Amino acid sequence: MITPRQTEILNLIVDLFTQTHEPVGSKALQASIESSSATIRNDMAKLEKLGLLEKAHTSSGRLPSTAGFKYFVEHSLNLDSIDEKDIYQLVKAMDFEAFNLEDILEKASQILAEITGYSVAILDVDPARQKLTAFDIVQLSSHDALAVLNLDNSKPLTVQFAIPKNFLSRDLLKIKEIVDERLVERDLMDIHYKLRTEIPQVLQKYFSITDNVLDLFDYIFKSLFQETIFVSGKVSALNYSGLETYQFLDQEQSLALCIRQGMSENEMAVVQVAESSEPALSDLSLLTYKFLIPYRGYGLLSLIGPIDMNYRRNVSLINVVGRILAIKLRDYYRYLNSNHYEVH
Secondary structure, eight states, X not given: OOOHHHHHHHHHHHHHHHXXXXXXXXXXXXXXXXXXXXXHHHHHHHHHHTTSEEEXXXXXXXXXXXXXXXXXXXXXXXXXXXXXXXXXXXHHHTOOOOSSHHHHHHHHHHHHHHHHSSEEEEEOSOGGGOEEEEEEEEEOSSSEEEEEEXXXXXXXXXXXXXXXXXXXHHHHHHHHHHHHHHTTTXXXXXXXXXXXXXXXHHHHHHOSOOHHHHHHHHHHHGGGGSOOEEEEOTTTHHHHTOHHHHHHHTOHHHHHHHHHHTSOTTOSEXXXXXXXXXXXXXXXEEEEEEEEETTTEEEEEEEEEETTSOHXXXXXXXXXXXXXXXXXXXXXXXXXXXXXOOOO
C-alpha cells in the first residue's frame, strides 16, 4: 500500500509521461506537490522499489512500469470521465447519414481509430442474446433464391443460394414452413441446438433425400452464429505493437471472443492493462465500453493500444463515442419503427 502523497506522485508521473513520453524528474513535480525536491525523490525511490516506477537509462527521471500503469488504472482512473472538448469534435465527426446498423458501427470504429492512432473493434449484440423474428425465401430465378432473415425485429440479413438441382418450388415453401414453425421467435442458441437435433428428424418426413437439405440449412443459418464485428486501425498495430498483433486483428471472431471474455456481465466499462491471455494482446491495453443498442441489448466498443497510452484522454473519447452511438442508434431504430411516408 502506498501513501496518498506517493499516489499523487505516481498519478502525476503517469499523466506527464503519457502526454510527453519523456522520463519525469522531481523538479517537474514540484509545482504540483507541496514538498521538497528531496522528499519527492525519496518517494519516487520508494515507488521504484515497489515496482511501480522504472528508472530511465538516459536520465535521472522515472517512468511508470506496467505495474504502475495497472495501479493507476485500478485506483485513480475515472472510467466515467468526459472532456468537453471531445464532445464537439466527435459530435461533428459522427454527423453522417446512415442507411443501416452496419454503417453506424463501422463509421464509429473508423473515427475513433483515426483520432487515437490505435486500433478499434466494435461488436454488435452478443449472438447468444439475439432472436430470429422473421424468415422468408424469395426465388430469384429457376436456379437461385434469396433467404431473408430478420433478427430482433430490426436487423435484416440476406443469404443468396443456388437451389438444389432436385428441388421443386414447393420444396422452398416447405423449408419456409419448417423455419416459421420451428425456428422463428427462437433465440439463436436455441436455433443452433435445433439445427443439430430436431431439424434433421423433421426433414426426413418431407424429403426423401435430406443431405443436401441439411447442407442448405447450414449454409443459410451459419452466419447467424458469428459475431458482427468492425475493426479499424489494423495498420496502426504495426506502430504500437508488431506483426503478431496486426495478424491477430484479422482473426475477427477470435478477437471478438477475447473482448467478450475480458468483461463480466455486470461491468459497463473495463480497462485491461497487459491482462489478456491472447499472446498477441498480452503486452497491450484494452479499454472496453458497453453501449446501448435500443430494443436489442448492448454492443461493445474496444480500444486496443500500448500500455503507455494516455488513459484519461482515451477513456473520455470512448465514453463520448459510446454515448453518441447510443443516441444515433436510438434515432435510427425510432425511425425504423415509426410510420413515415414517401415524398413525391
